[in-house]
Amino acid sequence: MAVVVVTDSSASLPAELIGELGIRVVPLHVLVGDREIREGIDEVAIDYAAETVTTSAPSPGELRDAYVEALTRSGGDGVVAVHLSRQLSATWEAGRQAVRDMDATESVLLVDSLGAGLATGFPVLAAARCAAAGGALTEVYEAAVRAASSSHTFFVVNRTEQLRRGGRLSTAAGFFGSELVSKPVLQLVQGRLELRDKVRTRSKAFAKLVAAAAEAAGAGTAAIGVQHLDAAEAAESVTTQLRERIPQAGEILTAEFGPALAVHLGFGAVGVLVLPGGCG
Incomplete structure (x- = not known):
C-alpha cells in the first residue's frame, strides 16, 4: 500500500488531482443563519458580505473518521494530514485532538501548511506525490513541511x-x-x-x-x-x-x-x- 494524504477543503485542489493521487478531503463548514453547509458537498447560494455568515472547522470526530478511513486504506503505512494554518482556523487543533483520541501519534502525522487555499494545496500535492512515488511516512511528512515552509x-x-x-x-x-x-x-x-x-x-x-x-x-x-x-x-x-x-x-x-x-x-x-x- 502507500501513505495516504488527508487535507481539508480549503486546499482548493482540482478534482482530477485529488482523485489521481487518492487525497482524502474533509469539508470545512459555512454557517448561514441556522444552516450548516459542508464546503464542496452542500450546494447553496451564500451572501458572503452578510454579517450572519461565519465559518467553522471540522469537528475532531469528523477528522478522526477521515484519519481512520485513510489509515485503513494505507494498509498501515500511515497518514499525513495537511491542514490550513492554525493561526487562521481551528482545524489543525481539531486534528490534533482526533489523533490523540485515536492514540495514533506515530501513524497519523499532522502538518500546519502555514497557509490557506492553494497555499495548503501545494504542500498537499508535494506530500501526495511523494507518497505515490513510494515515500515512507517520514518522507511524505517532510515533503509537506518543506513545501509549507518554502511557499x-x-x-x-x-x-x-x-x-x-x-x-x-x-x-x-x-x-x-x-x-x-x-x-x-x-x-x-x-x-x-x-x-x-x-x-x-x-x-x-x-x-x-x-x-x-x-x-x-x-x-x-x-x-x-x-x-x-x-x-x-x-x-x-x-x-x-x-x-x-x-x-x-x-x-x-x-x-x-x-x-x-x-x-x-x-x-x-x-x-x-x-x-x-x-x-x-
Whole structure:
C-alpha cells in the first residue's frame, strides 16, 4: 500500500488531482443563519458580505473518521494530514485532538501548511506525490513541511472589514486609513495574514502582487497558484503577467476560492501562491 494524504477543503485542489493521487478531503463548514453547509458537498447560494455568515472547522470526530478511513486504506503505512494554518482556523487543533483520541501519534502525522487555499494545496500535492512515488511516512511528512515552509502567498482584497470582523487580520494592520482610497496587498507570514503594501487602485495592487510573486520565485523553477472570488478576468490577467515575469514557472494552477475562504476574503479577492522548486 502507500501513505495516504488527508487535507481539508480549503486546499482548493482540482478534482482530477485529488482523485489521481487518492487525497482524502474533509469539508470545512459555512454557517448561514441556522444552516450548516459542508464546503464542496452542500450546494447553496451564500451572501458572503452578510454579517450572519461565519465559518467553522471540522469537528475532531469528523477528522478522526477521515484519519481512520485513510489509515485503513494505507494498509498501515500511515497518514499525513495537511491542514490550513492554525493561526487562521481551528482545524489543525481539531486534528490534533482526533489523533490523540485515536492514540495514533506515530501513524497519523499532522502538518500546519502555514497557509490557506492553494497555499495548503501545494504542500498537499508535494506530500501526495511523494507518497505515490513510494515515500515512507517520514518522507511524505517532510515533503509537506518543506513545501509549507518554502511557499509565499500574497492577496489583493477589495476591503478588509470581513477579515478583521472574523479576526483573521492582525490589529497591527489598523493603519490602513480610508479603504475607499487604498487597496491593501496582504501576505501570509508564518501562517498569519499581514499587510504588505497599500496602493490607491486595483491595477497598482495587481502590479504589486505580480512583482512580489516574481521576487519570491527567484531564478529557479517554481509552482504558481492563482485564486480568485468572482474576479475571473483579473485572475486571468494576473496569470498572464506571471507567465511573462516567471518564464521558468513549471506547474500553474488556477482556482476559485471556496466558500469557507470567500466568507473572509470577499468578492474581488485575488491571491497568488509561489512555491520555489515546485511540488515534486
